[in-house]
Amino acid sequence: MASCPLLVIYNPVCGDSTAEAFFNEHIFPRLEEAHLQVVQKIATGAAGHAGTIVSEFIEKYEGDVTVILGSGDGTLHEIINALSLELLKGTREKVASSSVRLVLVPCGTANALYCSLFKPDSMHEGPAYKLKSLEAFIGDSNVVPLTLAITTISSPQSTQQSCHKVAISAVVTSTALHASILHDSESLRKEMPGIERFKVAAWNNITRWYSSQVKLLPTPSAGVVEIYDPDQKTFVTRDDDDHGIVDVIGPFAYFLSTVNVDRLEPAFRITPLVSEFVPAEVSLDIVMVRPHRDPTFVTDTTGARQAFAEKATAVLTAAYQDGNHINLKYADDGKITTEGTGPTVVEYIRCGGWEWIPDDIDEKAQLLCSDGAIFSIEKGGKAVCRAAAPADGPRFVVYV
Numbered sequence: 001m002a003s004c005p006l007l008v009i010y011n012p013v014c015g016d017s018t019a020e021a022f023f024n025e026h027i028f029p030r031l032e033e034a035h036l037q038v039v040q041k042i043a044t045g046a047a048g049h050a051g052t053i054v055s056e057f058i059e060k061y062e063g064d065v066t067v068i069l070g071s072g073d074g075t076l077h078e079i080i081n082a083l084s085l086e087l088l089k090g091t092r093e094k095v096a097s098s099s100v101r102l103v104l105v106p107c108g109t110a111n112a113l114y115c116s117l118f119k120p121d122s123m124h125e126g127p128a129y130k131l132k133s134l135e136a137f138i139g140d141s142n143v144v145p146l147t148l149a150i151t152t153i154s155s156p157q158s159t160q161q162s163c164h165k166v167a168i169s170a171v172v173t174s175t176a177l178h179a180s181i182l183h184d185s186e187s188l189r190k191e192m193p194g195i196e197r198f199k200v201a202a203w204n205n206i207t208r209w210y211s212s213q214v215k216l217l218p219t220p221s222a223g224v225v226e227i228y229d230p231d232q233k234t235f236v237t238r239d240d241d242d243h244g245i246v247d248v249i250g251p252f253a254y255f256l257s258t259v260n261v262d263r264l265e266p267a268f269r270i271t272p273l274v275s276e277f278v279p280a281e282v283s284l285d286i287v288m289v290r291p292h293r294d295p296t297f298v299t300d301t302t303g304a305r306q307a308f309a310e311k312a313t314a315v316l317t318a319a320y321q322d323g324n325h326i327n328l329k330y331a332d333d334g335k336i337t338t339e340g341t342g343p344t345v346v347e348y349i350r351c352g353g354w355e356w357i358p359d360d361i362d363e364k365a366q367l368l369c370s371d372g373a374i375f376s377i378e379k380g381g382k383a384v385c386r387a388a389a390p391a392d393g394p395r396f397v398v399y400v
């Protein structure tokens with residue numbers, strides 16, 4: 001596949017703004033050494049530019065293309081969304097029949113997809129770690145297809161044809177605390193170019209709860225919603241059945257789903273079972289925290305939210321300890337433990353999708369994050385997210 005037309009793109013402002021230097025020092029010399037011809041090399045000039053570059057490139061060269069992408073997850077998100085939108089509009093016919101063969105060079109802040117595909121080790125700060133996907137491409141190694149999570153955000157007036165927005169994620173789709181963190185952390189980017197800005201934003205939002213009606217949707221083939229049981233160390237089917245759909249009552253402290261990734265930062269393994277129990281069919285993994293599962297919860301007050309912050313912090317801290325948050329339970333006195341038979345602090349779900357209808361008066365519950373891009377659900381509107389492997393349309397595969 002080294003014969004596909006080769007496009008090189010990097011985002012000069014992602015992460016700590018060193019993508020251009022890294023490409024000049026490592027990527028271009030390595031491509032030359034391997035005698036690989038680049039058809040076009042280009043730095044993104046603005047937000048949204050990466051999507052335009054790739055769709056124009058496909059239109060010009062037809063068929064499958066290889067894209068070496070120096071960025072974080074957000075720039076990849078822009079490419080996937082731009083191509084999928086072209087397909088919906090029918091403006092670029094060739095997009096539909098093409099595969100985009102991605103060579104990822106992690107130059108962003110979190111690089112969730114890259115860190116999930118190439119597990120970070122003690123050398124992960126060095127150049128060799130960042131060149132793994134490039135070396136896989138040069139060695140004509142395997143590719144893995146990306147599952148996508150397609151979210152439709154509709155307003156109260158939306159009809160089937162109109163008034164909705166579509167966001168497509170290759171990494172994370174979230175509401176609640178994670179969406180608030182991504183919403184707030186963007187304004188901290190200049191002063192904190194690294195992942196510490198996510199921690200600051202988390203701390204600023206840790207006492208917030210989010211009100212929403214939620215449904216968990218079954219997987220397309222098996223038609224089930226599964227929940228992880230840490231005692232049996234396996235997923236079990238939820239059987240409170242309404243055609244496989246499970247209603248969930250809030251409030252929520254945390255609600256996040258991922259596809260393709262077991263982590264959102266090198267050490268933040270929020271959906272560890274993506275790599276431990278590889279999904280058998282197209283699905284997404286959800287992590288949710290509902291404070292009323294705490295046996296000491298009585299009623300929703302400011303004091304209760306402040307007290308629960310300690311438990312939400314324990315969940316996030318355990319996610320940094322190799323994804324151990326999925327084993328946390330409540331003791332009878334509400335203390336968090338990994339022993340006993342109490343309710344789990346985290347509910348870890350594998351299913352086909354979810355629906356989120358935020359409470360009208362809860363403004364922060366209206367935020368939705370798709371791979372770092374933030375959307376607002378209108379009052380009276382809703383978001384429906386479904387896992388999908390696009391049979392029709394551009395396919396995205398990554399060299400690993």
Ligand SMILES: Nc1ncnc2c1ncn2[C@@H]1O[C@H](COP(=O)(O)OP(=O)(O)OP(=O)(O)O)[C@@H](O)[C@H]1O
Nearest residue numbers: 014015044045046047072073074075108109110111
């Ligand atoms: N030339 C540019 N000037 C300003 N913004 C740009 C430019 N090129 C791309 N962008 C924007 O930069 C943003 C950040 O890029 P990206 O998400 O890839 O990196 P990151 O946020 O540092 O990493 P990650 O998503 O892995 O945390 C994207 O939302 C993209 O729209």
